[in-house]
Amino acid sequence: MEESKKVYWKGIEQLANSQEFVKHAPHEFAQPGPEEDLGHSRRDFLKMMGFGVSAVALAACEAPVRKAIPYVNKPMDTEASIADYFASTYINGGEYCSILVKTREGRPIKIEGNALSKVTNGGTNAQVEASVLSLYDNARLRGPKSGTKRIEWADMDSQITAKLNEVSGAGGQIRIVSNTILSPSTLAVLERFRAKYPTTQIVQYDQVSAYGMLKANEESFGSAFIPSYDFSKANVIVGIGADFLGNWLSSSIEFTQQYAKTREVSEEKRDMSRHYQFETVLSITGANADYRTQIKASQEGAVVAALYNLLAGKAGRPTVASGDAKANLLSKAADDLWNSRGKALVVAGSNDKAVQLLVNAINDILGSYGSTINTSLPVNYKKGDDQAMATFVSDAEAGRIGAVIFYNCNPVYDYPAGEKLAAAIKKIGLSVCTNSKEDETATLVNYKAPDHHFLESWNDAEPKRNHFSLSQPSITPIFKSRSAQESFLTWAGESNTDYFEFVKNSWRTRFFGTQTLFADFQNFWDKCLYDGVYDLPVAAAAPVTFNGDVNGAAGSIASTYKSGQWEVVIYESGNVGNGSQANNPLLQELPDPITKVVWDHYVTVAPKDANGINFSESFTKFATIKVNGKTVKLPVMVQPGQTPGTIGIPLGYGRTKAGKVADNIGVNAYPLVSIVNGSLGYSSSNVEFAITDERFQLAQTQTHNTFMGRQTVIQEVDLGSFKKDVTAGTFDPKISTWLDPEHKTDPELVSIWKGHDYPNHHWGMSIDLNTCIGCGSCIVACNVENNVALVGREEVIARREMHWLRIDRYYSSDAKADDWRGVEEASENPEVVFQPMLCQHCNNAPCETVCPVAATTHSTEGLNQMTYNRCIGTRYCANNCPYKVRRFNWFKYHDNSQFEQVNPAMNTDIGKMVLNPDVTVRSRGVMEKCTFCVQRIQLSKLNARKEKRRVKDGEVVTACQAACATGAIVFGDMNDPESKISKLLKIRPLIKDRPTINDKDADNPRAYQVLEEIGIKPNIWYLRKVRNKDIASA
């Protein structure tokens, strides 16, 4: 082969053979690589790395030191990590509850009801449950102040005493202003103060007054008192604007318990009370009524008068002149009442003494006195005197008051004439307050002498005649506060100012002699302190003679109330109440039972009247409301059940100096309250209302209104049908299988898993939809027990609230079942069902099968376990959960300044003291959900093992169950045939000779499981709602 002479070249550079080309030719790369450019090599990097690591390894030998600090002198009965319980008393103005305070290492972390109390019987409500966080409120005063300056107690005392002497010496008037005082010892202290300064008068007022009722009873029976009501003895209950399951007479705990007793039905007891409600705003009471009639606020008196006439007619008493009240169902109610004479009760919410007088007359006709009403057992929750308070404000304005002491009350905010009072305080020479915060009133006074929180102080209370209750400190005072009673004693110049001694001595003189059980006072005192309560014998209910002027009352009603184009009702909010605890984020984030609104203030408006608001949008609009010349602007909450032509405004918002949490939410509705017939009237017809174009989004936890005809979620039946056939109306889902194409198979019999055994315990829960009134105290209890994060308004709007337990509120719909769009809209006057919804702890849980990292698994006791430290946050489980009860931590809610305002319990040093040390605080990116309070289960099991026994039935109580005053929630071991839950649900293992099998069925005809047909076998049963309605109207 001839050698080729051809010359090949790589490129034009080689051909040219330039100097540059020759220089670079031997190199692989035309340009030097970046490493060489930097002048150091990979090897250098490794060297540095090695040096760094070894250097730090030496430095790191000193570990981050964590200290363990034991006591110097360990208190006798306190063990680290073991909770102590102290019996005590919740007192907030006239609100009362006998409680047990759970403390860990000297910090109160949870409040539960005291079952020994004959007044509250172990019940609590949302306000009581939440109050433990108010103890750790960062807005509390750190110590006494003079004006805006810190001052020592001794200096303050000498200044105040000198001024009081000066005022008193000159004959000037001294006033002590407070809410209702429940404590007999406190009243005795104030008497000592009055003895020293004789011109002192004590003025008590209530945020939501019952003065009209006091006056009416004075006219009817000769003395101003509020009797004890006993709903449990009533077969027929008629409420006219009285929200007795809400906070009417500050007695919600008692009344819900009594009411629930009459609402229990079963196969054996097929009878229950019948409840009629006539009201304007859809209240929690109206939502639970069997028959509810919408009336206008101005008609309340007329409806009472008409009911009186109907009953007087039957009883042969003279009727009164009444306007025409055309309220639906009124004559039916009258018939039922008349037929249940002696076992009937009529209550009205009006604060007008004329209306209350007629109600007294009705109850007199019905023979309620002596049965459902006990006049010999008066209650002390509402002692507010509207006239005395009005006189005080006018005296102050006229400069006739020399000194005033506000004892734990905030009238500048919560008294209708607060603005006038604010101006008048400046005219008073000496103004002092014992409020624990610099609130609207406290900022205006000369001296701030902060009282302890009730969990830090000694006190006593007499909620009802001859029922006494003690309050004991469960923590050393956090700040330099001082018991208000001690302040009063100091200012009165007493030598012994120790209030503890004072209470103890007054119990010695008053009660020690009334018993024979203890010979030694100390033993008696210890017993009272241990129990928290002491009762003296009470007189049985006795009939009384009614002496009221019914004609005068009817005349007064006819002349007072005129209907208007728009009418307004001002009512206590279902979550923040009267606003005294508004700075408690647990309450702000608790959905209102009816509207499900959190963190926002609103006006409720009937759907008919909400012109220009498109319900399918998430936005609502602002409205301006002018009441008696005062204008407020609030967003509209379209509320089914609201009487058309009326609007409702909740109280409790519009705080300006409550603290970071509550300030500047909504407007203060107290100034809209006016004086009607001598007492505060919470409704008005002098109203202008207009919806503006300004848009607003309310934060609501539930935005769809009805259950859209899904019988598998909500099941209810009327009592008439239930009496005939306990299974009437039961939705019993059937499915078809390849063996059974006929669609007849029970879904619980079909499973792709073989049943397994729970050899030890099988935890289960039952929730009675009949006795659940939807109040929400279980939600707060769950939050506190399980360190559930609060997320704030914006996050709730983004559907990211963290509540493990929610209460779904469903309205009925008028639409036909196949009108898919229509069933989403509630009726004008809907029936309401509340359904607590929490993790159902399914035996075949859909969440467990989709978790890629096995972070959610099933225990051998039937619990669906959630392991936070294993969770990587895929959220598959939440997507696969048919109940939507799994909550995801979208943010780090603890130690995050962005959530400090809404979640102080996890973000401030003081707030963190409330956290339950037995429950992990979850971090960002993990899923969480109801655990059935596994920490409580574990504790009870440990106690049983230590004491070498089985766990007793009723020993494990979940937080929601403990908080439920009506006993709607029952929890227990379904493997134990003797347990309350097994007996209530009539639990039966599906395979007879395997009592511990996971597959169990409930034979109680009312028991059903939500979404039973998808075969996931939940461990929670619901008991169907039964309404006491006639079959015809059902």
Added chain:
Amino acid sequence: MTSDSRFVPLVLKTDTEPLMNKNLIASACKFISLVFVFAFISFASHAQEIPTEPTAIQAGETLFNANCKACHAVKRKLVGPALAGVESRAPSMQWIIDFVHNSARVIASGDEYAVKLYNEYNKTQMTAFTSLKDEDIMNILAYVKAEAEKVEAPPPGQGTPTTAQTDAVSSQYLNVILVGLVVILLLLLIILGLLVSALKRFLDQKELSEEEKEIIHSPITVASVTRSPGFIFLVVFLVAALGFKAVINSLFSIGVQQGYAPKQPIAFSHKIHAGQYEIDCKYCHVGVTKGKNATIPSVNICMNCHNQIKQGTLTGEGEISKIVSAFENNRPIEWVRIHNLPDLAYFNHAQHVNVGGVECQTCHGPIETMDVVQQHALLTMGWCIDCHRKTDVKGSGNPYYEKLIEFHKKGKVPLKVEEIGGLECSKCHY
């Protein structure tokens, strides 16, 4: 005002274990018998004068150590007064003898000095030593007198304070050295800067190409600094160092620190207390059978014994005085925590020690041989799980477990913790 009358907790306490361990009782018995033995050995002497011969002093020392030392020292106040000079203080020699024989009788007789003494010492009555003969008492007095007259010698237990001082000194030196190093480094930096400028000046005088001049006068910009090898080295070093430190710290925070034996504020030795004196663990760690925490003893538990025992075998008074001062100043002792479980893990001592009957040593190792406590177990989840897999349930005689054991009896292998849910997540995580 007593606090206990005010706070009446509602807890119904379970029966507490008898805290005194039988070993302790046994050693107490030994002690008492020794007292008797010495009581019978006596020297004959009826003189009312304090003897001075060495044999008497020696005998007195033995008696003193056996009978008196628990409550008295020669020059220090303990439970009772310092005894130095007692012979001149007391009304008479006979008074001393009577008081030792039966102090209660002397006090009851209304003797002025006795009553004063009694009140001064919080009405603590001295034990009656009826077995001590008069000459024994004289011998003791002889010993006391001899001791009192001894010239103050440097105290023997000086080891710890001096080491503490040297510690302090060495840390002071360390600071000085550090400051010195920083100063030297700064000086070096200045010198280098001067050198650079001098070199620049020198180079400027030379004839150089434009390119080379540019290099010399290239300004220091952010880019040139960030690209400089030194800076990159520094960043890499810092990142690596901090990263490594963070990893180590997080390992510590979840308790993965086997062998961790930090220095404690008081050089407490488990070897002496649990090993040598065989004090039951539960005597000090009172919570171990009751709840989650075994509890580090509060100072008042230490004071139960150290009220009397003021001299340590290893450290003399130095360490024990820290307990006393904590007690007197009401200031808690800040121990360094050794066993740190992460917050997400729940561990309960009562379940393991009380119900499960697990020995302390199973997890804490041979604690009775440790002068300084160290973390023995790994405390990782794998370690927990491993034990739960291997351990049999000690459930016989406990009705809680009887049903489960019966349920299990079909198999022949004993019931393991694993099989009663010992591996379930929410046993430890909630």
